[in-house]
Amino acid sequence: MEIGSGMGDVVSLPCFLGFHNVVGFEADPFLADVANRKVEELFARKGVVRNEVFPCERSFRPDVLVQVNCVYGNGLCDKIGYLERLKQWYALAGKPAYYVLEVIDDSFLGEHADYPEFLRVNANDIARAFPDSFIRMIPTYSYPANKSSKTIYVIEDSRCRRTLGHLYIIRHSREGGNLYA
Numbered sequence: 694m695e696i697g698s699g700m701g702d703v704v705s706l707p708c709f710l711g712f713h714n715v716v717g718f719e720a721d722p723f724l725a726d727v728a729n730r731k732v733e734e735l736f737a738r739k740g741v742v743r744n745e746v747f748p749c750e751r752s753f754r755p756d757v758l759v760q761v762n763c764v765y766g767n768g769l770c771d772k773i774g775y776l777e778r779l780k781q782w783y784a785l786a787g788k789p790a791y792y793v794l795e796v797i798d799d800s801f802l803g804e805h806a807d808y809p810e811f812l813r814v815n816a817n818d819i820a821r822a823f824p825d826s827f828i829r830m831i832p833t834y835s836y837p838a839n840k841s842s843k844t845i846y847v848i849e850d851s852r853c854r855r856t857l858g859h860l861y862i863i864r865h866s867r868e869g870g871n872l873y874a
């Protein structure tokens with residue numbers, strides 16, 4: 694499940710990898726339509742991207758929650774509120790086994806109209822917000838080569854790590870994909 698699918702590039706990846714149940718949420722109707730056309734043309738799947746704002750009324754219980762290139766501070770005024778929202782959305786998605794979350798890094802000190810200081814976080818913030826987790830981090834953008842600095846955190850429920858570890862290895866060796874590559 695992806696929050697903030699935009700034009701569907703990221704939600705296309707699990708479709709490409711052969712995941713059966715894929716759903717994206719996109720608030721903008723035009724973008725949701727573009728994404729759905731793309732996914733349908735590439736993978737012959739209809740209506741993968743729902744034109745809805747997450748969280749929505751119907752509950753989904755994904756194994757993997759993806760939220761990348763999707764940092765917004767609307768309705769928020771401090772970092773505590775931002776981290777609480779991330780935790781709340783993770784909980785509303787049923788605390789999936791994997792949460793692939795991209796955030797703005799607090800090493801980024803430049804001015805940015807969309808990313809006020811309270812929307813910038815570090816590994817300690819993420820570790821405190823998701824205490825029962827095994828967390829990996831992957832830097833994705835770096836200022837000044839990019840307009841800001843971003844990091845993807847792969848937040849893995851430590852209980853699922855024990856029970857799903859074997860399944861994950863089987864999937865990896867059979868399909869050759871590696872979520873952490």
Ligand SMILES: C[S@@+](CC[C@H](N)C(=O)[O-])C[C@H]1O[C@@H](n2cnc3c(N)ncnc32)[C@H](O)[C@@H]1O
Pocket residue numbers: 696697698699700701702703718719720721724745746747748761762763765
């Ligand atoms: C910058 S785009 C990124 C799209 C995609 N994740 C990617 O990396 O290609 C972020 C999108 O998230 C959508 N969005 C933001 N908050 C959302 C929410 N709560 N529910 C659904 N869509 C949301 C915005 O409308 C925007 O199109």
